[in-house]
Amino acid sequence: LIATQVVEQSLDLDFDYMVTDLAPKDLIIQRAGRLHRHNGSLKRGNRGAPRLIVFSPSVSESPTDTWYSALFPKAAYVYENHGQLWLTASLLSERKRITMPEDARLLIEGTFGESAQQEIPKTLYYQEIKSEGRKLADRAVAQLNILQLNKGYTSTSNQWQEDTRTPTRLGERSEEHTSELQSRQSI
DSSP states (O other): OOOOGGGGTSSOOOBSEEEEEOOOHHHHHHHHTTBTTTTTTSOOOOOOOOEEEEEOOOOOSSOOTTTTTTTOTTHHHHSOOHHHHHHHHHHHHHHSOOOTTTTHHHHHHHHHSHHHHTTSOHHHHHHHHHHHHHHHHHHHHHHHHOOOGGGOSOOOTTSSSOTTTSOSSOSOOOHHHHHHHHHHHHO
């Protein structure tokens, strides 16, 4: 099976062996949860140890600013925190093997902990700042557009307007999506 991220959360699947592209540590842990998921409930004989292989750029102490995007140009837009990805790859490369749930705390703290964040190489730090800036901007847009339940269903200057003024999704407008919507409406 070759699949997108949808299999890490949405489907009840069970694998013995999995290969994944480098992704944020929490998502890799989620994907690893699909290994031997039904080990006790299915009579499938000796399945051996579950294996998760992470396909990643080589880890170096001085990665270039395109360390992640050179290998995963499209995923670089999905997973914007390239410094955290480097921390993930570095820890996985150093450990060679992880055991869950015993290593869960080490894995999370090794990527998202304060001391780990200080280990992000300078060449990847700019991308981290840009990513955090986008997240803060998105949060500000959400706060502007949030329905204030304590005020009831009253109109405010930024609510109950056209979707172009109060978007329901963040990101660039997609003309492809708009034309698809128009064709559905004309049916």
